[in-house]
Amino acid sequence: MAALGKRLFPVVSSMERSGTTTPVRSMLAERDRRLARCADDAVCKLDASRWGSDEIGIVAGAAAARERSEAIRRELTGLNAILEIYGKGGVSRYPQIDGPIGKQGSERLAADVAVAALLSEVGRAETVAALDPSIGLALALLDVNNRLDAIAFEPIDGGLNADAFQHARTLDWSRYPYTAIIVLGAGPDDLMTPLSARGKLHVKVAAQRYFDGKAPFIIVSGGAVHPRDTRHVEAVEMRRALIERYKVPAHAIVIEPYARHSTTNLRNAARLLLSMKAPMDRHALVLSNPRHISYVESAEYATRNQNELGYQPGKVGQRTSPFDVAFLPSQEVSRVDPLDPLDP
Structure with a gap:
């Protein structure tokens, strides 16, 4: 323990x-x-x-x-x-x-x-x-x-993330418009489905953005969340689809396997960027379905961040397409939140 x-x-x-x-x-x-x-x-x-x-x-x-x-x-x-x-x-x-x-x-x-x-x-x-x-x-x-969700994938820079963290050590970040493509999870409605229809959509668009040279990494974000008691971790399933369906190299994919809501999707992705020593004065690109991105842009989302986290995990910027919005991470994301013991 x-x-x-x-x-x-x-x-x-x-x-x-x-x-x-x-x-x-x-x-x-x-x-x-x-x-x-x-x-x-x-x-x-x-x-x-x-x-x-x-x-x-x-x-x-x-x-x-x-x-x-x-x-x-x-x-x-x-x-x-x-x-x-x-x-x-x-x-x-x-x-x-x-x-x-x-x-x-x-x-x-x-x-x-x-x-x-x-x-x-x-x-x-x-x-x-x-x-x-x-x-x-x-x-x-x-x-x-x-x-014990909070330690299921520790250390986070090892395991499925080892290749990406190694790649980040020698990366020239200035070659890319964004530091990462942050893909938000969308859990299925039943225990048997590993990756939902919306999740498949997110993954396909993310692969396109990656091969267009938008960012050196795809951060897939989402824990074992929906439905309750599922054993499928959204980030792991999205990583599998990126590799098997679209041939995205493993060293370009970072799993964020803990987030349980859109607030912690961005907080945890920002934590990973900090750990990878990404330039925090550069934008990442947040990717999801159009309705979800509209929510990320909304005042409701900012209010929920303030109420649940006590701060904003970053600044949501310009919407670049129906599926994407720019995001500048905050340094405040390192603060631990034990009020959510499954994803502190």
Whole structure:
């Protein structure tokens, strides 16, 4: 669970009690006593693990840098959300596609919470949960619900992306009008279909743009999203189609296999461009069907970015065709969002 902990809670999971202040240690000791009073009661442990606003304030207030303090607040708030959604059956950000296996109040949910409590107890000594046992419980809740999506393709610069990242190291980016063609996913409506009709359309147009020399890379973006419980990852299926149908070379394709909505399509693609050391003062080209591109251009989309991410993942620019719009990525995209534990 260390990899998942570092992905969701990069600051909090790296903290140790010995390195904190006296007020933080005193507060954590009281949390320990609260947890101990629960004995073997898993529901009690769930409630005891929740972070109060005053407790979050104590930990965040001890941070020397403002950015670190804000990250601690985000991470502990996200941890609380995991406890609420996967421990109590609360409503997730995207309830149609996310959430626990067991329904709220069901025997399945209660059984999974009990096992998660035992898992976290067994892993109590793990470094990732050194600051507080609630970290281990949150990770265990995701584990028992088979929601390890956030680390399924890590490291992101390896595996299916290894050739592209290697190619980027020696690339002359100035030879191309755009840094990448960012292809937005479109999930199918059934569990048996790997690539939807719209997905096939996106892939065909993307191949045309690539062979027209628009960009050195095609970033295919989309996780295992639609329908709920699908095992088909949109980015992987689009990559397969680009190679098998259109003979796009593997070194020109980058998978972004985590995004669950159009907001994170662009955020995650921008993160990849940062990792590939693409010039961030140059535009990428976002590609989808005409209706979807109109949405990306809309005020509704900008508002949703602000509400869910807290910032804009970049600046949407000129529409170059019914299928494309220019996009200038933002440096802010590195901010981790544990409120979406499947794609932070």
